Amino acid sequence: VILTLTLNAALDITYDVDALVPRSTHRVRHTRQRAGGKGVNVASVLSRLGVPVTASGFLGGRTGVDISADLDARALPQAFFRCAGESRRTVNVVSAGDGDATIFNEPGPVITNGEWSALVDGIPELFVRSRAAVLVLSGSLPPGVPEDAFARLVALARDHGVTSVVDAGGAALRQAVGAHPDVVKPNLAELEASTGQVDAVIGAQELQRWGALDVVVSCGPDGAVVLPRDGGELRARLRKPLAGNPTGAGDAMVAALAAGLDREPAARGEGVSPAPRDGRSGAWDWSTAIRNAVAWSAAAVLQPLAGDVDPDDVTRLAAEVELEQR
Amino acid sequence: VILTLTLNAALDITYDVDALVPRSTHRVRHTRQRAGGKGVNVASVLSRLGVPVTASGFLGGRTGVDISADLDARALPQAFFRCAGESRRTVNVVSAGDGDATIFNEPGPVITNGEWSALVDGIPELFVRSRAAVLVLSGSLPPGVPEDAFARLVALARDHGVTSVVDAGGAALRQAVGAHPDVVKPNLAELEASTGQVDAVIGAQELQRWGALDVVVSCGPDGAVVLPRDGGELRARLRKPLAGNPTGAGDAMVAALAAGLDREPAARGEGVSPAPRDGRSGAWDWSTAIRNAVAWSAAAVLQPLAGDVDPDDVTRLAAEVELEQR
Numbered sequence: 001v002i003l004t005l006t007l008n009a010a011l012d013i014t015y016d017v018d019a020l021v022p023r024s025t026h027r028v029r030h031t032r033q034r035a036g037g038k039g040v041n042v043a044s045v046l047s048r049l050g051v052p053v054t055a056s057g058f059l060g061g062r063t064g065v066d067i068s069a070d071l072d073a074r075a076l077p078q079a080f081f082r083c084a085g086e087s088r089r090t091v092n093v094v095s096a097g098d099g100d101a102t103i104f105n106e107p108g109p110v111i112t113n114g115e116w117s118a119l120v121d122g123i124p125e126l127f128v129r130s131r132a133a134v135l136v137l138s139g140s141l142p143p144g145v146p147e148d149a150f151a152r153l154v155a156l157a158r159d160h161g162v163t164s165v166v167d168a169g170g171a172a173l174r175q176a177v178g179a180h181p182d183v184v185k186p187n188l189a190e191l192e193a194s195t196g197q198v199d200a201v202i203g204a205q206e207l208q209r210w211g212a213l214d215v216v217v218s219c220g221p222d223g224a225v226v227l228p229r230d231g232g233e234l235r236a237r238l239r240k241p242l243a244g245n246p247t248g249a250g251d252a253m254v255a256a257l258a259a260g261l262d263r264e265p266a267a268r269g270e271g272v273s274p275a276p277r278d279g280r281s282g283a284w285d286w287s288t289a290i291r292n293a294v295a296w297s298a299a300a301v302l303q304p305l306a307g308d309v310d311p312d313d314v315t316r317l318a319a320e321v322e323l324e325q326r
Numbered sequence: 327v328i329l330t331l332t333l334n335a336a337l338d339i340t341y342d343v344d345a346l347v348p349r350s351t352h353r354v355r356h357t358r359q360r361a362g363g364k365g366v367n368v369a370s371v372l373s374r375l376g377v378p379v380t381a382s383g384f385l386g387g388r389t390g391v392d393i394s395a396d397l398d399a400r401a402l403p404q405a406f407f408r409c410a411g412e413s414r415r416t417v418n419v420v421s422a423g424d425g426d427a428t429i430f431n432e433p434g435p436v437i438t439n440g441e442w443s444a445l446v447d448g449i450p451e452l453f454v455r456s457r458a459a460v461l462v463l464s465g466s467l468p469p470g471v472p473e474d475a476f477a478r479l480v481a482l483a484r485d486h487g488v489t490s491v492v493d494a495g496g497a498a499l500r501q502a503v504g505a506h507p508d509v510v511k512p513n514l515a516e517l518e519a520s521t522g523q524v525d526a527v528i529g530a531q532e533l534q535r536w537g538a539l540d541v542v543v544s545c546g547p548d549g550a551v552v553l554p555r556d557g558g559e560l561r562a563r564l565r566k567p568l569a570g571n572p573t574g575a576g577d578a579m580v581a582a583l584a585a586g587l588d589r590e591p592a593a594r595g596e597g598v599s600p601a602p603r604d605g606r607s608g609a610w611d612w613s614t615a616i617r618n619a620v621a622w623s624a625a626a627v628l629q630p631l632a633g634d635v636d637p638d639d640v641t642r643l644a645a646e647v648e649l650e651q652r
Contacts, residue, residue, distance in 0.1 A: 015417075015430055022346050025429040062392055069388075091341075091417055093430065103351040104341050104419065 002046055002258045003132035006039030006057035008108045008142040011066050014092045020102055035070040036306060038139035038167060041251035044307030047076050051259045054079050054130040060109045061086030079126055081119045085109020111144035127160045134258045138167040150176035163261045167254045169193045177212040185216045185254050200225045201233060216257060218250050223294045226286055233326040236290040238298050248306025249297045256296035260289040291321045328372055328584045329458035332365030332383035334434045334468040337392050340418045346428055361396040362632060364465035364493060367577035370633030373402045377585045380405050380456040386435045387412030405452055407445045411435020437470035453486045460584045464493040476502035489587045493580045495519045503538040511542045511580050526551045527559060544576050549620045552612055559652040562616040564624050574632025575623045582622035586615040617647045
């Protein structure tokens, strides 16, 4: 089972308008809203593809209640920790004319020391209760959470025999790799923000010097580059890049990587080909893992909302992935 | 006691951003939210000035719960009717640089025939329960409510000895005046949308030809013009117009008019000088009423949020109002 942790979960609200005109009043044509935040999107993709998952993190206030209700409505198992502050909303204004999006992100709750300690203290019990084999750490740290939060959680996971995947950038990624997470998956912008390197391979090698094991860099329409912990380099991309909505593509890639790492993948898991993994040595079948990662990510591009993929797209697109070993 | 009816109540959310840039992602610096909609703002101003009031209308869904909770938190008496649809939110994005506002209004619930009938059937009992002497009808009609809604409610009020005040524009105002509401208060734009007249006096006379009794036209920084039912014309304005936030100024003016009409004004009512009113003939002291109306409206301009006034501002500004009788 996979446990995703979203420390700054959100209620994502989408407004369709005719056109965004600053300083005017807009009639919203259509409103959609759903639980979001990167870890929640990862959980949503896994659930959609029949992979057992539990979503966790912090929730607070009335927006926290709305997020929780949406997860219930989607039958997505959840085990969140409470915070006194109000969970954030994001408002995504989409213009009918050009499909352009203008986004407003609320700041989110300030997490107290006590709330952070309660989460750290409660995670081991949650590993047991949710029978977690993989911990996914995604997204931004809310104010009040220490900068080494992901490092601390990666260490906790290892102490309990749980594999860890980190999707972060900047300082949070730099801190996390020091604790040797099993997989990190920055995108190119996050990798540059962390390492100052614009080249995926050079940046990934820098992360490995700092302690990272397997590094997967998502490169948008150019697919992904893997630098396994035991050397080598593997690239994967779609034969033809897809047009669509890139929001949530990275989350779907993380979902695929986590599904591959899960030692008990669901029988119903679509597009999941769990490769035998030789203990913690990292000697597993990266070509299958990265093929799935690129296919899930591409399937997410075809969906209007983050956290969604069509299982048929996943199956079809996996056959369209080209691999290049170096 | 005053009863305000807001058929399309809202949760008004304000986002402070550095600057609104279309097609980009904004970090919201500060979030505020409160119950809104024109009738709710009228009730809020009355409550702030110690005038007994009950807020009613339709509420539905989770946003309806949020609106209700905010009114409770402000100790504002409420008696709403339920609807199955979701009450609307409005998102008001304010740029720090220039204070300019960009507004997104959700469409609001569709009111079913059954829900509308339940409200009409329940209003007489609500008049009794809330001891209403004045009914205030403000704001837009949600989809599903018949266009003659205000006319129907004005007639109901008269049947029960309740004075009516209507703040509306366009077709809703045209329909309402046919039922002879005691006071209508369009602003210049609403008056033009209803009558096609750009001149306040000519437009007001047109409304009176259609059935309106007393007509008060709010003219922004130019104050207000009254055409009493028994003839004459009275203008009132501040000696020096104020700079500030005009949102909610019209609602504060309606609140002042309703407070003056209420036959049992609260002892604590600030700036309320109830004039003796000679039955339904309209021969009451319009100079006091319109002085208060302009003062309350100006006090609202000094507040950042609609529905708020400072009692000290009301007292101070009432002395700054100039009257002109024609």
